[in-house]
Amino acid sequence: MTTANKLTIISIAIAIAIISLWYGQSNALLPVAASPEAEAVDGIFQLMMTVATGLFLLIEGVLIYSAIRFRKKPGDETDGPPVEGNVLIEIVWTAIPTVIVLIISIYSFDVYNAMGGLDPEASRDSGPQQVAxxxxxxxxxxxxxxxxxxxxxxxxxxxxxxxxxxxxxxxxxxxxxxxxxxxxxxxxxxxxxxxxxxxxxxxxxxxxxxxxxxxxxxxxxxxxxxxxxxxxxxxxxxxxxxxxxxxxxxxxxxxxxxxxxxxxxxxxxxxxxxxxxxxxxxxxxxxxxxxxxxxxxxxxxxxxxxxxxxxxxxxxxxxxx
Amino acid sequence: MTTSAETSLSEQEEKRTWTDYFTFNTDHKVIGIQYLVTSFIFYLIGGALAAGIRTELATPESDFVSPELYNQMFTVHGTVMIFLWIVPAGAGLANYLIPLMIGAKDMAFPRLNAVAFWMIPPGGLLLMASFFVGAPQAGWTSYPPLSLMTGKAGEEIWILSILILGTSSILGAINFLATILKMRMPEMGFFDLPLFCWSMLATAAMILISTPVLAAALIMLSFDLIVDTSFFDPTGGGDPIVYQHMFWFYSHPAVYIMILPFFGAISEILPVHARKPIFGYRAIAFSSLAISFLGLIVWAHHMFSSGTPGWLRMFFMATTMIIAVPTGIKVFGWCATIWGGKIRLNSAMLFGMGFVSAFLIGGLSGVMLASVPFDIHVHDSYFIVAHLHYVLFGGSVLGLFAAIYHWFPKMTGKYLNETWGRIHFVLTFIGLNLTFLPMHQLGLEGMNRRIAIYDAEFQTLNIICTIGSYILAVSTFPFLINLVWSVLKGKKAGANPWKALTLEWQTASPPLIENFEEEPVLWSGPYDYGVDVSEENDQSVQELLSDVKADMS
The missing domain is CATH 2.60.40.420 (Cupredoxins -  blue copper proteins)
Structure with a gap:
């Protein structure tokens, strides 16, 4: 990989990170939060929106870039390079989503607990209480x-x-x-x-x-x-x-x-x-x-x-x- | 010797006539096309209902149809699109492709296969007939006690119709499983299977495990409805939450039943048109099985605000989050497949890449919905409507269109017209995003679903959605014109117009009645694009194929 390539990749990564952080934090998609519980939920939403924006830009970017850059040239009937996989890359893109969903799960658990969702008095259900x-x-x-x-x-x-x-x-x-x-x-x-x-x-x-x-x-x-x-x-x-x-x-x-x-x-x-x-x-x-x-x-x-x-x-x- | 050769020759010369498609025919290719055409007709019906729903929602008041009719429309819209369009269309594709892909003459149980198909038209007509007695209006989820109180005749018809369609789906799944496991050509191992077959293995397993539970729920609901039992009716001590568990035990896997076949189709289409091997064959194959397993233990995430205790909500949050991992493996694998390829950006590829891009949005919102505190806010809001349509329209339907553009030359021997195909893609893709993207915002801001009357502050976004839905309605016409025109006058396609490597392209287009002229040869892996070229002096796939043919004779 050349230095120019590395620079391009790093600058794209930084750009995606900045846009995701900005959109994740400043989107005005949710209505006003009228309680501390609502603010805590908004915190999860902002995190998830940041991650989602980043992945969205990355994957849509790859698709659009591929559609332009890797179009078949007229008259070229040969096949592309026979790359069948790459264990390291596959491990990376299995591990990163795993870590992301783990973080979101733990964060959600914490907020849900703070909202009173795990209060034993309220969170159990033993079926219908009486025949209506x-x-x-x-x-x-x-x-x-x-x-x-x-x-x-x-x-x-x-x-x-x-x-x-x-x-x-x-x-x-x-x-x-x-x-x-x-x-x-x-x-x-x-x-x-x-x-x-x-x-x-x-x-x-x-x-x-x-x-x-x-x-x-x-x-x-x-x-x-x-x-x-x-x-x-x-x-x-x-x-x-x-x-x-x-x-x-x-x-x-x-x-x-x-x-x-x-x-x-x-x-x-x-x-x-x-x-x-x-x-x-x-x-x-x-x-x-x-x-x-x-x-x-x-x-x-x-x-x-x-x-x-x-x-x-x-x-x-x-x-x- | 000569006599047997002659008889086999005369058998092969037997031709399909158009009347075969209207009969109880046991040829998997006929059945596949019967499924596809029938389900497409129901897609048009479901689409017309959707246009009606969006017309009502262009204004905040209930003015286009009565509130009762509105509820009937979205109930039947949901039911038709799921049980009569996406599920049978996936089954149709599987019927057509599986025997060809594994080098078999037909499915394992051809008569059972025909029976499975012929349950669809009566099931569908029965559902349509419910409009004469007052269609069901409790939503496609049909939660009691509401479903026990509104439109009883329509509700019972709905139950019977779903039972018929569900049975058809189970029969189909038995066939897919038996065919893939037992009918492969002898030299084809599991890791030589095209990924479409892997995804159908996963789909069939899910259908067999979950559909009977839905049938049980519906039979009990039916008893509650007709003979006043109280399985789910709280007035007699029944429990409506039990219905919800049983319903979602099928209906969440149903989402994967609807999307997995198209994951498989996309895994076929992208390598062919990018001229590159699929990236990470085993990872994609196993991720289908992982989705199949995990998909069975996430159902209660539809019930986070329902009658579920806290610990249960946490458990289903965790399993739902994990399912993002195998799905992510697929999406990344598809991106890596097209990266660096030599992409033929034809209609099939446009729909294939459109699938990845739209399904991504549905996948990302799906991870958000797994988070219990956030889901509690947006559950039963338009955010859910947006999410499910990005998965089922952006995912399944775009995947299905990609599959039709890709395999139409195999099915008919003719190409579909490219110009009309591109118009179809552009209209569909714009319409899809215009209709469903603003719904995310509507839901976050507080618009609930399944309503004919809504707050006037939401009108602007709703009008955008309605315009988008009209564009989607219009997008169907170029496709219809293209289909009819291409069947009659389309450009002739040879046996292997895309120079693809899977076995279905090794026979004539359309294939002979028993599929292969002679025993097919497994001369390469399903995705070995570029492999032979680099090793064997720029020989094209076509030349290699003819070489092999020559060796055989």
Whole structure:
């Protein structure tokens, strides 16, 4: 290999490294991160994006360069050099990806643990906890009541960092039904169609489903957990940025799946407290008003068609204590 | 002596007529083409459904079709593209090529082979018929309890159709395995096998291990649906998560069942048109087996946000990450194969290199998805839609087109037209990237999949995707025109137009009814390009071949 060749290879390698690092770190592909857990996930994404950009440039570069440089010359009917392999190179390109995926795996494991994914309280699953009950209430919809037990759950539990800080999490029960989320605040008894949480306090959601499988997803928190009828799941996060974020059902749950959306509102402690007070006053009068307030706009357009009306809402189980 | 010679001569002069292709014929070449043509028709149907889906998604509101019909469309689109296009097209290619590549007269079980094919049209028509009673609308994954509650008639038809198609796939796999293991010409050892045969060994093993599990899941789902059992129905104590495990125990291997045959095809096509031996034959052969094994123990990575405990998520993250290694070996091996070659950049090669470049994107996003914390964010979002289409369209479909351009001269004795081929490639490649690249961003930003109604902020990117999908729809026409025109009036191709070394090129194009005029000779390895030239005074492959023929007679 000549010096000129070596220089070319080194400068190409440096160029690929710089572009990959730059794109891996500065791409604005993910939405704003509203919790420390989300920032940790973004860290993995940036690393993976850096590696992926590097490999992408390398291999696409080889393909394009080959297509130009190694084109058959007109009239040349001979074959190329009979190179059948090279054990050293093959070992290198087996070893490098192995090391890369090992690093990504260990990093992912670490982040997942920090998110509370390996919290024994939340990450075990011993199957359906109880036979769900069949109710023959509303318009042929097979309403199910998922049973709640105290500790068997799956999903993301308490993060080790929060546990050591001894913060009391805000506990909210989430019931997902076609096509809405119902949030029940255990302490105050408030039932809402929107999720309000105070900034800075850990939140623990207990997620159940009332009919089919749904999923609770907040892109800005990078957390998602399926709500499975007959099982209880749990996720935890610590919102650190005030704002309104979408809560999206991510598991196909029927024709109006796309309209199953609501808001997560992360607000200051005072704003949260006054919202709770307001809800308590309103709900001491009637339950269904509060639920109706929470109905999100995209769904309203279809409410009639789906068969959601005041009567349906009244028949919903208040909450399962 | 003379009489037997005469009878064998008259047998050889027996000609294929076009009517043979509409009958229960046991010739593997007829069956192969039957598979390819049938699956291509379903590709057009699936493609039309895709265009409908993208038209709906051009606007954030649900306005082109009703939400129910939209769900039916993506359910049938997914089912058709997987079970009626890519899987049978791979089986068709394998049927056509395996006996020719190993110097056999036919498959091990010719009648079984015909039975396997003839299950496809009824299975496909049954699925199409479901539109008359309300097609299934629970997605191609058909998760209970949703699948038990929506469109029961359509759902049952879907189950029966998949059971028929799955059985066909199992019968085909038995045949591939038996043929490759037992019907090779005597002097052909395992390491003389073309890599396509290696990849079909791996594919057949996966089909045989995993497909019965899907059948079991579907039969239980069917009981839940018809006779109100509660295998998966939580109202009776059933467990919907068990269905997901059983479903993905097949459906993740299914991805490899759909891509491995085309890994094999690409390993054939690149050396021929780069005029160089495949780089690292054994590494590529064994990586197929490694993918086959690892592919069976990664299924729960489809369930990272479902009912799975933490330790299980970690285990499946590790296995999924490892599968990147054998896949990487293949991609690097292909790049090294074309590096320094004398590349004939014809349509087959364009699609072959396009395959590597597009599959790479699907592979890289696949490694990202293995990471549990990241997957929890993008699971069931458009990032997944982008990933799976780069693997199955950028990978399998481009690989299939490469294979058709490469083996069409063998199948018909005519070349496909190069100009139309290039137009087809350019339109397909642009359309593919325009349709699926923006979907990565949509998913990362928070657009979930399987929705007819979406947030207006995502509309710009969705319109780009829709335009891309229309380009893909248009790209089919040059291909169709090319096929018809070339079959009728294409330039004649000789026995070995690409000067390739694998055995299928040692017989006439199209091959005789029992494949080889005389016993084929294994006079070189499958990829010994350039080897003989350097040793034997610039003799071309063609000359060498005629020398060998002369020696024989």
């Amino acid at each position: 009950e069949k109710t023959n209430s509303n318009q042929g919809l097979e309403g199910l009541i998922a049973s709640v037990s105290d500790y068997l759950a799956l999903g993301l539990g308490e993060s080790p960092a929060n546990r050591s800080k001894n913060l009391t999490p805000l506990s909210v029960d989430v019931n997902a039904i076609q096509y809405a989320f119902l949030f029940t605040y255990g302490e105050s008894g408030v039932v809402s169609g929107e999720l309000h949480v105070p900034v800075g306090q850990p939140v623990r959601l207990k997620i159940t489903a009332g009919d089919v499988i749904h999923a609770f997803w907040v892109p800005q928190l990078r957390v998602k957990q399926d709500a499975v009828p007959g099982r209880e799941a749990q996720i935890s996060f610590t919102p650190q940025r005030t704002g309104e974020y979408p809560i999206i059902c991510a598991e196909l749950c029927g024709p109006y799946h796309g309209a199953m959306k609501t808001q997560l509102i992360v607000e200051s402690q005072q704003a949260y407290q006054s919202w709770i007070d307001q809800q308590q006053v309103a709900q001491s009068q009637s339950l269904e008003d509060a639920v109706a307030v929470g109905q999100t706009d995209p769904l309203n357009a279809y409410a009639e068609e789906i068969g959601v009306n005041q009567q349906t809402l009244e028949q919903l189980p208040p909450h399962t204590h």
